[in-house]
Amino acid sequence: MTxxxxxxxxxxxxxxxxTFGTVCVxxxxxxxxxxxxxxxxxxxxxxxxxxxxxAVLAVPMPVMAAALVVAPSATGLALPVDESGAIxxxxxxxxxxxxxxxxxxxxxxPGLGTExxxxxxxxxxxxQGETPLVIDADALNCLANLPEFHRDMRxxxxxxxxxxxxxxxxxxxxxxxxxxxxxxxxxxxEELARRLGCVVVLKGAQTIISDGxxxxxxATGNVALATAGTGDVLTGIIAGxxxxxxxxxxxxxxxxxxxKQQGGLSLLDxxxxxxxxxxxxxxxxxARHGSAxxxxxDLLDEIPDAIQALRSAR
Numbered sequence: 350m351t352x353x354x355x356x357x358x359x360x361x362x363x364x365x366x367x368t369f370g371t372v373c374v375x376x377x378x379x380x381x382x383x384x385x386x387x388x389x390x391x392x393x394x395x396x397x398x399x400x401x402x403x404a405v406l407a408v409p410m411p412v413m414a415a416a417l418v419v420a421p422s423a424t425g426l427a428l429p430v431d432e433s434g435a436i437x438x439x440x441x442x443x444x445x446x447x448x449x450x451x452x453x454x455x456x457x458x459p460g461l462g463t464e465x466x467x468x469x470x471x472x473x474x475x476x477q478g479e480t481p482l483v484i485d486a487d488a489l490n491c492l493a494n495l496p497e498f499h500r501d502m503r504x505x506x507x508x509x510x511x512x513x514x515x516x517x518x519x520x521x522x523x524x525x526x527x528x529x530x531x532x533x534x535x536x537x538x539e540e541l542a543r544r545l546g547c548v549v550v551l552k553g554a555q556t557i558i559s560d561g562x563x564x565x566x567x568a569t570g571n572v573a574l575a576t577a578g579t580g581d582v583l584t585g586i587i588a589g590x591x592x593x594x595x596x597x598x599x600x601x602x603x604x605x606x607x608x609k610q611q612g613g614l615s616l617l618d619x620x621x622x623x624x625x626x627x628x629x630x631x632x633x634x635x636a637r638h639g640s641a642x643x644x645x646x647d648l649l650d651e652i653p654d655a656i657q658a659l660r661s662a663r
Contacts, residue, residue, distance in 0.1 A: 366402030370453035370592030377408030379434035385460030390419035395585020398652035438469040453592035458488030493517035569628025578645025587623035630655040
């Protein structure tokens, strides 16, 4: 059912890669014992498959080459590391400061890790207000480990927790709502969104999307999504839509000019459309192959057809 979804804005025929925005994905780990590369690469490809013009992989220098093998259409921003392979927070912050204004969206968290250096980078990013964020995976767990992180939250942000990540964030913020219970999931997403002034995409069967005022249940998706990497793909799709279409409201009260009036989308709309397309891509794959065996790469291949199907349905 698409009647209550916002429309996807049209793409200008004379557009170029700069027209459709740049997504930067910050993630990955080079320090042992676990090396993480796939998550940020899948998110970058997801952003490109959604239609954004450029994707930048910001991953630790030792794993940059491997990440670009997985996502060769992206470019790289190598994060400085110490002798153990751990990122160096002050150097990473300096590097991001030089580039952040060139990104229309910054997706943070896939494969990032949750140690103190990652926590320092994440809290710095949520304190900036220039570039909207999609916060996922380990970036959410970094926040859950930081007392009173909500006081630093200044960015326009979409959070994409699964129920376990939600529970850790809720405990940090001092409330307890079961995000795995279908009856309480909408209330859970609303409360987290209100507490942080953000959009929440509470993942799971029938994903819930809320900005604390307006709450929606996604109608697409199936159990084929229960495999590693598909959440990273969702992060990339949402970030790609933010880069292409997000327009913050301008002005206030009766003089406010909305995103829709500017020909764009709100963060809530970007999250709703990204979640719908992600699930529809999985539904298309499952219609041909069944409910098991899909990989993140399979899902990525379905995204353009899912977007076209949504445009046609509208």
